Ligand code: NZQ
């Protein structure tokens with residue numbers, strides 16, 4: 270195991286009715302004037318936004334609103350939010366929504382105290398200050414409610430890029446699984462896929478002797494395999510929703526990934542798809558993650574065979590562990606299919622002729638990138654081609 274430092278200061282407030290405590294927690298964490306940030310309307314339609322506003326009012330917290338965050342959130346609304354917060358002297362940002370709303374809130378939080386362009390933080394610069402951010406989560410997916418990450422798309426040029434800092438880890442996250450019962454099955458499945466991908470990006474590692482994090486990863490994956498079909502069949506199943514919601518957080522605070530080298534190439538390769546086609550991140554991952562697996566499994570077939578046996582219930586082929594590895598990847602794809610995810614470029618609406626442009630935008634030139642396997646631009650093109658015509662089904 271490698272040395273590590275793990276800082277996860279978020280206060281998680283989990284369970285039925287907890288959104289009514291939003292005002293109490295804003296006050297507890299020092300907020301007096303809040304920017305209430307939300308998405309395209311689901312939080313308004315469900316009455317959630319009204320309940321949160323009432324809770325803030327009861328606690329004597331002033332608030333202003335900025336809705337309209339789109340999935341794959343854009344820089345244009347972030348600039349608007351930064352100006353608004355400065356004009357109104359906002360000292361706390363409360364995101365009510367999913368990963369997109371939370372990431373937009375985090376971007377605004379870094380931008381407000383910064384003299385330059387907030388996009389600098391999405392081009393490699395580290396922030397030195399940020400307004401405090403908190404969340405009321407409405408979808409189990411991105412894990413942004415517990416992560417120090419934010420992903421924003423620059424409209425001009427369609428660049429989707431990430432920023433990371435402990436400064437933007439939420440102060441608190443309110444997590445009521447009931448709020449996720451209104452999610453359409455497709456969005457639920459996209460979220461589930463993202464959660465599983467967050468674990469796989471950590472699971473496939475060159476670091477040895479990482480039994481504790483291997484087992485934690487496997488626990489999250491097994492939970493998702495059991496609970497996702499239950500909520501697809503019965504969207505109002507509170508207990509299954511609750512298990513998925515907490516799995517989503519555990520998958521991405523990095524508690525399952527500490528002390529091991531990780532590989533985030535599938536996410537990077539996917540981000541080019543959601544930037545170009547504006548597809549859901551989870552749907553893009555359903556197409557890319559198994560394609561990446563198909564491309565890299567030979568690097569360490571035993572690690573893939575371990576996942577196949579422990580997570581997918583495959584029989585170990587001791588003579589040829591590569592067969593077991595391949596069966597595990599095929600079962601992953603069958604699972605994704607069973608929850609309604611796309612598996613190919615075609616099904617996602619992506620085009621083979623765009624592959625050179627996707628690789629170009631990925632932007633590694635003659636370099637290599639990755640943890641488990643270091644990929645060149647040609648390797649990335651090969652992964653897109655596998656995603657267009659997968660063989661392990
Ligand atoms: O905008 P509204 O009307 O709220 O609708 C949303 C949106 O259309 C809807 N929705 C959310 N909660 C709902 C609901 N509909 C009905 N009932 C509810 N309770 O769901 C749609 C998707 O929402 P979004 O916030 O985009 O989903 P998600 O949480 O999957 O976030 C995706 C974004 O997070 C980024 C992705 O790249 C993508 O941009 N990621 C962020 C990460 C992070 N910050 O740590 C890590 C991830 O790997 C990921 O890259």
Ligand code: ZN
Pocket residue numbers: 411463466467536550
């Ligand atoms: Zn993700």
